[in-house]
Amino acid sequence: MKLLYLAPLASRPGAAAAETRLAAEDGHRVLLLAEGGPKWEGRDLDPRIETVWLDTFSMNAAEPLLISLCRRRIPLGVLRRLGRPAEPLARRWRRSVVKPLDRDLSRRTAAMREAHRLARIGDTVREFAPDLLVLGEGAAIELGVHFVPELLDHRPETVTAYAYERGAAA
Template sequence: MSTIVFVAPISLWRRALATETRAAADAGHRVRLIAEEHPDWHLTPLDERVEVVWTNATSVYAKESPLAELLYVRLPLGLLRRAARGPLRRRARKAARRWRRKVVEPRARLRGPRGKALREAYRVRFLKAALADADYDWIVFHEPQAVELTAEWLPAFLEARPRIATSFSFEPQAEEAGSDA
């Protein structure tokens, strides 16, 4: 019985992933899955025989520093909210809307690309650590992102471990053909 590791760091193709991991388990393999947890996994449940390691990369995001949050968001909007209780109600509300549009929202948009870069770096570190444990025989890179995230270090990793097979999907016919040769 061989061990197969499915790598799906974004987990966009959940239905195909569930089908292939089930087929690998049905073929008698021990199956591990490295995937991103997603709220829609309940729509495509995984087989109970599949060992799942969640990356939790979606919980990584770029936060505003506490000082910047205080200076750019809390203090100005708090003062404007306080002013909106008195005779300057309309002007204060208009100023608050303008402040959100001109200052708060652009700062939030800038955090988007930083958060994406942080999540990608986290996924690379996570995959490297998860695949460092080499008690498996086959790696299935189930998504193109799996190849992108491992492209820098995977060739040296596989060169050091020549017995590990790699593929882009689970194909039992290819495995059987390879064992006959």
């Protein structure tokens, strides 16, 4: 049986490592699709487990150079050169100009990461065609709305679960 364990934010890496190891011991072909990074340090994944790392947190939206120069670097650099008397003006500039730019950059980064995460998960689910889909954390359930209906249309026998348990797929 093919088992796809989905942990898109890796909020429960210990549980994911333990459950995928248990599934591999039971003889299933296991694919772990998760966010990589330091959360996995010290978590020994079974070598039989195939992994696909999303690496979405390494992605950041870029700010156009002209905006960065005209609204951040040059004005704040000039105010910094003016010294102590310009500090209140610099604080006001950061609050009224730079903070909205930061919020916009944050929103664009989040949207880019979400789109990448959804595309990567959807492609992997279609290619792997699992018999058992484990949505191992809350974020996986939220994202499942986008790809589980399509999966079940093509493979109605697919079982979905929140955690892997021995005998649950039978």
